Structures are given as C-alpha cells and as structure tokens.
Amino acid sequence: MAVSNCIWRWLQARGLRGAQAPDPIFRYMGKGRRKSRVFVWGFAHTGALGLPHLVLGRGGGQKPRQFQLRPRGVELEQRVRAGGQQEIWMDRRRHCQIGVTESGISSAACGYGFTLLASQTHDITKVWGMGLNKDSQIGFHRSRADRTKGYEFVLEPSPVPLPLERPQETRVIQVSCGRAHSLLLTDNEGVFSMGNNAYGQCGRSIVDNETYSGSQIIHRIEDLDDKIVEVTCGQDHSLFRTEKGEIYSCGWGADGQTGLGHYGVTCKLTRIAGDIAGVNIVQTATYGDFCLAVSKDGDVFGWGNSEYLQLSSVTEATQVNIPKYLPFKGVGKIKQAACGGTHAAILNNRGELFVWGKNLRGCLGIGSMDDQYFPWRVTVPGNVMDVACGVDHMVALTKSFI
Incomplete structure (x- = not known):
C-alpha cells in the first residue's frame, strides 16, 4: 500500500x-x-540440467523424471555472486547463450548431454559444469568413493578448476560445447580446451588410444599471433575467430567442416581461406558439420555438410571443404547467422529473420512442412534481436514493434 x-x-x-x-x-x-537466474528444461536423464532430483528421485515416493517440460530455475546463489538483469534459458541439444550484465552468469553452452556455465568474475571459480562427463568434457570431478577416479556423470552445477596463471585477474568471456569437447575463451590467457580429442578438435596433438574418462588435461591454446575473440564448437571440430576477423579451425573434416580444402583431420589451428580470405569476419556459427560466417559488410559464407540443402544456392555437392560466398538476394545486411541440425538462419540489421534448409518437423517456422532452398522470411511479431537453432527447433529473442 x-x-x-x-x-x-x-x-x-x-x-x-x-x-x-x-x-x-x-x-x-x-x-x-534483481538477480541473475538460470533456467533449464528438456531431457534430464544425463544430468545436463543440473537438477539431481530429476535423475535420482526424492523422498516421499517421488520418482525420477526423464523430462523437464517447463523452464525450471537452477539455484546458483551459493556458487555465483548475484547480479545482472537477464535470465539464461538453455536447451539440452546445443548452445544457446544470453549475456548477463554485472557479475552473474555471462555465458552458457549446451553440448550433447552436458552443460557449461561461465561468469566474468574475478573469483577463483569461474566455470561450472553438469551432465555427461565420460570424456572429461566438463573437467575432472574427483570421485568421493575413489579419489583416483573422476565422475562420469555430474548431476548439479560443479566448479571446473582451470590452470590459470592469474586466476584473480583473468575472466572467462565465453564457453562453447561440442559432442564431447569444450572450449573456454578468456580475456587475457587465451583459449582452453578439454574433453575428447580423437580428431584434434581440442587443438592439441592426437594421442592414439588416449583415455578421456577421468582425464585431467585442460589444454591451453596459444599458437596464434592474433588474439582469439570468439570460439565455436561443432560436433567434432572447432572454429576460432581472431581480432583481425580471420577464422582458424581444427578437428574432424570428413564433410569439409574445417574449411581447409581437404576432408582429413587437423589437430593444429589452421587459417581458413576460400572466399573468406582477406574478409573481416565478425561472427561464426556451426552445428553438427555445417558452418556459416558473417562478414563486417553483412555478407554470408558457408561450408561443410550440405546434405540438407544448406548450400544449395551455390552447389549441388553435399560436402564443401572451403568457404563459399552465398549470394542471397533481398535479405539486407546480415548481422548474425545460426546453424541447426538440418537448417540455417540469418538475421539482418532491420531485425528480419530468414531461414532455409530441410524443414524437419516444421523447424523453419514458415507455416508449412515444405523444405526451403533459399532464405525465406519468417513472420515474427517483433524485431528479432537474437536467434538460435536446435536439431529440429528454433528460438528467437525479439523486441515489440511499439
């Protein structure tokens, strides 16, 4: 009153x-x-949601649940200093990141059954992991029963120790997750990688018959002359964007997803050429084995797997091993691209969203189940500010027209 x-x-x-x-x-x-909060939903059985009672059940006869069908908050107040003005929503299938101001969670990434959260804090603990950890993709979490082994499942957000030289000065800017590996970008100590490196996707030498379960290896990538400002994990490959707008890659290249002109494996970060040579790239996107890049001038380039028509505007080939300029007409100046399991999306500077690819389960949002061979505008009641794609669905963050 x-x-x-x-x-x-x-x-x-x-x-x-x-x-x-x-x-x-x-x-x-x-x-x-106002507090920074984290919400999760989707498949819970792997522990990726960080809600132990969904996996183990509770007293009083409450049984475990495989699915969390509505957004549910994850309590991080004991682990992350409160602050910020936005909430983070995550889907289990891939990464969907929303920044949080001040000192709350600033980056979230979803891999295949696991999740990473990061805070741009100067505290010792900066990253938390939960979910599947059979390849140590969320770090080493020592077992209480056997101190020589690590947990292969982590059911609640748990700190991931990083080998930082200046832990109280360095901040984690971004995290990204693939099928079974992860990348962590810091502000002044470069990039760290962990998890499965069978194809060199962690940017280090491949070791035959390496055991990843219980591994304590967190590799620091510091081979580049230019500063890395963005990291993006594909299924088993990795992309790195530098301050100069150049793109480097490593990992599995069977579909051409490394963009290096071959279909082999690369464990050393190598600069991508093709149609992006000499072009200032400002954003990259990848999902599975398909990649997109956006230039400062608003152009779009693509490479990798095209079996779902993603690159049909320039080729009928289903595997493209160098970046190709995609000459889309009538889409304006592009500021962001997103890759899904079978489809792709681009967002222009007017807040207009365009999609194309295989329309698996209606994922394109064009009002029909038809596949789309070139970008088609999606009718959204507002200006689209951000977009993310999953295996067979999409999410858009909008602002109302008035």
Missing part, C-alpha cells in the same frame, strides 16, 4: 471526510534487487 493512502485513511478515520483521495503512488523494485 502506498504511504499517502495510509495517511488519507488515517485522516478519514478521524472524521476528516473532506480529505481528498490522493493519486496512487506505486513503488517499483529497484535495479539492485
């Missing part, structure tokens, strides 16, 4: 009938009271 209303009622109670009812005064919660 507003304070002025209390005074008015006090005056009326004392016989002052002529007292005018004041205009209502509302008190709004201040910015400082």
Whole structure:
C-alpha cells in the first residue's frame, strides 16, 4: 500500500471526510534487487540440467523424471555472486547463450548431454559444469568413493578448476560445447580446451588410444599471433575467430567442416581461406558439420555438410571443404547467422529473420512442412534481436514493434 493512502485513511478515520483521495503512488523494485537466474528444461536423464532430483528421485515416493517440460530455475546463489538483469534459458541439444550484465552468469553452452556455465568474475571459480562427463568434457570431478577416479556423470552445477596463471585477474568471456569437447575463451590467457580429442578438435596433438574418462588435461591454446575473440564448437571440430576477423579451425573434416580444402583431420589451428580470405569476419556459427560466417559488410559464407540443402544456392555437392560466398538476394545486411541440425538462419540489421534448409518437423517456422532452398522470411511479431537453432527447433529473442 502506498504511504499517502495510509495517511488519507488515517485522516478519514478521524472524521476528516473532506480529505481528498490522493493519486496512487506505486513503488517499483529497484535495479539492485534483481538477480541473475538460470533456467533449464528438456531431457534430464544425463544430468545436463543440473537438477539431481530429476535423475535420482526424492523422498516421499517421488520418482525420477526423464523430462523437464517447463523452464525450471537452477539455484546458483551459493556458487555465483548475484547480479545482472537477464535470465539464461538453455536447451539440452546445443548452445544457446544470453549475456548477463554485472557479475552473474555471462555465458552458457549446451553440448550433447552436458552443460557449461561461465561468469566474468574475478573469483577463483569461474566455470561450472553438469551432465555427461565420460570424456572429461566438463573437467575432472574427483570421485568421493575413489579419489583416483573422476565422475562420469555430474548431476548439479560443479566448479571446473582451470590452470590459470592469474586466476584473480583473468575472466572467462565465453564457453562453447561440442559432442564431447569444450572450449573456454578468456580475456587475457587465451583459449582452453578439454574433453575428447580423437580428431584434434581440442587443438592439441592426437594421442592414439588416449583415455578421456577421468582425464585431467585442460589444454591451453596459444599458437596464434592474433588474439582469439570468439570460439565455436561443432560436433567434432572447432572454429576460432581472431581480432583481425580471420577464422582458424581444427578437428574432424570428413564433410569439409574445417574449411581447409581437404576432408582429413587437423589437430593444429589452421587459417581458413576460400572466399573468406582477406574478409573481416565478425561472427561464426556451426552445428553438427555445417558452418556459416558473417562478414563486417553483412555478407554470408558457408561450408561443410550440405546434405540438407544448406548450400544449395551455390552447389549441388553435399560436402564443401572451403568457404563459399552465398549470394542471397533481398535479405539486407546480415548481422548474425545460426546453424541447426538440418537448417540455417540469418538475421539482418532491420531485425528480419530468414531461414532455409530441410524443414524437419516444421523447424523453419514458415507455416508449412515444405523444405526451403533459399532464405525465406519468417513472420515474427517483433524485431528479432537474437536467434538460435536446435536439431529440429528454433528460438528467437525479439523486441515489440511499439
């Protein structure tokens, strides 16, 4: 109740009938009271949601559940300093990242059954992992039963120790997850990789018959002359964008997804050429074995797997091993691209969203189940600010027109 209303009622109670009812005064919660929160939903059985009771059940006869069908909060107050003005929503299939201001969670990434969260904090603990960990893709988490072994499943957000030289100065800017490997980008100590390196996707030499379960290897990538400003994990490959707008890659290249002009394996970060040679790239996207890149001028380039028509505008080939310029007409200046399991999306500087590819289970959102061979605008009631693609679905963050 507003304070002025209390005074008015006090005056009326004392016989002052002529007292005018004041205009209502509302008190709004201040910015400082808002908290950064994390919400999760989807397949829970792997532990990727960080909700142990969904996997183990609870007392009182509550049974385990495989699916969390609605967004549910994950309590991180004991682990992450509260702050920020946005919430993070994650889907189990791949990464969907939303920044949080101040000192809350700033980056979230979803791999195949596991999740990483990162905070741009100067505290010692900066990254948390949960879910599948059979390849140590969320770090080494020592078993309480056998101190020589690590957990292959982590059911709640758990700190991931990083071998930082200056842990109280360095911040983790971004995390990205693939099928069974992860990349972590810092502000001044480069990139760290962990998990499965069978194809060199972690940017280190391949070791025959290497055991990844219980591994404590967290590799620091520091081979480049230019500073890395963005990391992107594909299924078993990795992309790195530098401050100069160049793209480097490593890992599995059977579909041409490394963009290096061959279909082999590469364990050393190698600069990609093709149609992006000399072009200032400002964003990369990849999912599975298909890749897109956006230039500062708003052009789009693609390479990798094209069995779902993603690159049909320039070739009938299903495997493309060098970046190709995609001459899309009528889409404006592109500022962001996103890759899905069978489809792709681009977002222009007017907030317009275009999609194309195989329309698996209606994932394109074009009002039909037809496949789309070139970018088609999606009718969205608002200006699209951000977009993410899953295996067979999409998410868009919008602002209303008015």
